[in-house]
Amino acid sequence: MQYFGSVLTLAGINMIMVIGLAVLVGYTGLFSMGHAGFMMIGAYTAVIFYKYLGVPFAVCILLSGVFSVIIGLVIGYPTMRSRLTGDQFAIAMMGFGEAIRMIVSNTEPVFNGALGISGFPKLTSLWVVTLLVALGLILMFNFIKSAYGKNCIAVREQEIAAEIMGVDIVKTKVIALAVSAFYVGVGGALFAFYMTFISPAMIAASKSSDLLAGVVFGGMGSISGPAIAGGALAILPEILRAFSTWRLVIYGVLFVVVMLFKPEGLLGYREISFKPVIRFFGRLFGKKTAAESVKTDNRNGGDADE
Amino acid sequence: MSDFLLETKNLTVRFGGLTAVEGLDFQVKKGQIVGLIGPNGAGKTTVFNMITGVIPPTEGEIFFKGSGIVGVRPDRIARRGLSRTFQNIRLFEKISALENIVITLQREPGYSLVEAFLRTKKVREIDTEIQKRAYDYLELVGLREYADSVAGSLPYGLQRRLEIARALATEPELLLLDEPAAGMNNEECDSLIDLIRNIHEKKGITIVLIEHHTDVVVNLSDEIYVLNLGKLLAHGDPHAVQTNEDVIRAYLGQGRKNK
Ligand SMILES: Nc1ncnc2c1ncn2[C@@H]1O[C@H](COP(=O)(O)OP(=O)(O)OP(=O)(O)O)[C@@H](O)[C@H]1O
Ligand SMILES: [Mg+2]
Numbered sequence: 001m002q003y004f005g006s007v008l009t010l011a012g013i014n015m016i017m018v019i020g021l022a023v024l025v026g027y028t029g030l031f032s033m034g035h036a037g038f039m040m041i042g043a044y045t046a047v048i049f050y051k052y053l054g055v056p057f058a059v060c061i062l063l064s065g066v067f068s069v070i071i072g073l074v075i076g077y078p079t080m081r082s083r084l085t086g087d088q089f090a091i092a093m094m095g096f097g098e099a100i101r102m103i104v105s106n107t108e109p110v111f112n113g114a115l116g117i118s119g120f121p122k123l124t125s126l127w128v129v130t131l132l133v134a135l136g137l138i139l140m141f142n143f144i145k146s147a148y149g150k151n152c153i154a155v156r157e158q159e160i161a162a163e164i165m166g167v168d169i170v171k172t173k174v175i176a177l178a179v180s181a182f183y184v185g186v187g188g189a190l191f192a193f194y195m196t197f198i199s200p201a202m203i204a205a206s207k208s209s210d211l212l213a214g215v216v217f218g219g220m221g222s223i224s225g226p227a228i229a230g231g232a233l234a235i236l237p238e239i240l241r242a243f244s245t246w247r248l249v250i251y252g253v254l255f256v257v258v259m260l261f262k263p264e265g266l267l268g269y270r271e272i273s274f275k276p277v278i279r280f281f282g283r284l285f286g287k288k289t290a291a292e293s294v295k296t297d298n299r300n301g302g303d304a305d306e
Numbered sequence: 307m308s309d310f311l312l313e314t315k316n317l318t319v320r321f322g323g324l325t326a327v328e329g330l331d332f333q334v335k336k337g338q339i340v341g342l343i344g345p346n347g348a349g350k351t352t353v354f355n356m357i358t359g360v361i362p363p364t365e366g367e368i369f370f371k372g373s374g375i376v377g378v379r380p381d382r383i384a385r386r387g388l389s390r391t392f393q394n395i396r397l398f399e400k401i402s403a404l405e406n407i408v409i410t411l412q413r414e415p416g417y418s419l420v421e422a423f424l425r426t427k428k429v430r431e432i433d434t435e436i437q438k439r440a441y442d443y444l445e446l447v448g449l450r451e452y453a454d455s456v457a458g459s460l461p462y463g464l465q466r467r468l469e470i471a472r473a474l475a476t477e478p479e480l481l482l483l484d485e486p487a488a489g490m491n492n493e494e495c496d497s498l499i500d501l502i503r504n505i506h507e508k509k510g511i512t513i514v515l516i517e518h519h520t521d522v523v524v525n526l527s528d529e530i531y532v533l534n535l536g537k538l539l540a541h542g543d544p545h546a547v548q549t550n551e552d553v554i555r556a557y558l559g560q561g562r563k564n565k
Contacts, residue, residue, distance in 0.1 A: 139423045146422035146429060147415035154409045157398035164358050166384035166413040166476055175419065221400070 020183020116199025
């Protein structure tokens, strides 16, 4: 039972981080191979504030998010302003992730270098994580529905047109990066206080791929998809040892395939919803909604035109 | 102070060795419909790209409402009241027609990021109002019944109309239309002429129109500029331009392409 709880806790932490990354990758269309950097920042921020400054755990978690955002803005603003292309940005982020890991590994005072920091209690419980997953999902759905979220979609869909319609491209991308940094930073803090020990080796570069895989598996224009995929990908290595070993190979192949053939991700632009269920029952009783008939009609029209 | 809504002076752009537009003086008065025509590759689209800030001119100046806009970011130019459509359609393809308009109406969020995350009452009220306005724009171009259709799945003629609706949603004073009738048959052209006239009269929007369909330009324009190989070839009212020897020669040389 305890084992089950621990797997679920790790799954929940991963979910929080993956839905954060979904805003940047899935909604704004910017791939990042370096978000483990924000996880590291979040983890160390929380631990340092808790252990050395006696700040309460809840506040530490918040601070982790805030610190990640600040660092996100510092690296995000110049990269977005200089208009890096998608792949340049992905590589810049990879560099960022590595830089953070090197800095932490080589700073003896406070960070304790490669040895890491221990000697703080286990404060991340399944309940805390469940609560934060729920809260994180609600806030994220709100964000996506808002004008800010819609600007992200506009940038992903058609950057040039978006800009000419008056969307502030730089600001939109920076906000997307900041939101993702906040969620991943919080995830890092929860992770540290779950493990009761933190070192640079625990948040390896491959963690960035793990997070990215969650978004790519879950679908590029969705929050619920990545949430589920994020949870599943954290549980899978626990159940299947072989998956744990081979997952990076699988992810590598997957990323290439997705980038080449299916840019919308494996499950596409879908939210998990009850609409199909309702529609199914509707059809069962022989009703066809007006919206549906329009859709079918014009799909035929579209085909005829092409 | 000039009394032109849009004015370019000595507008020039070179791409490597190619001079795509050279020394163009182009003027649009408020309330006009101005046609911009010329054979393929004449530099028409490039002129639009410079006016909207996508391509920086090599030389020359552009004034919109009296102030220089060279070097101003495209989104800032847009917010000053200048919008356009694209020759090679650039819709937000994978989302619905309605969402295309909603996004445009909300390009400047009327609330803070915190309010967005909390989805406060204010946010919900703005959302409802925006939805309503978005339907109005679709109605205007006759796309109301396609509100829920995925933009990229619409027939091209309707995609062009959706682009016009989206451009209008920015509430422009000046609208640049790049070949809005491309790929349309005569009947569709006629209804497009009605739509453009309607926009011009009811909304009081000044329009610059690039178009290969002679009917459409001649029918709508108060004035026509003819470009050839990046240079101004002729300029005047539709009748004068149609009978201009140079213009006829330039088009004949092209085999009078009707795209
Ligand atoms: N960004 C660019 N880089 C290099 N060359 C360009 C660029 N944009 C346009 N050109 C060139 O400038 C010339 C003018 O192109 P433009 O698209 O403005 O012509 P156009 O008048 O709109 O033609 P059409 O009727 O075919 O649309 C062409 O030779 C084109 O290849
Ligand atoms: Mg053109």
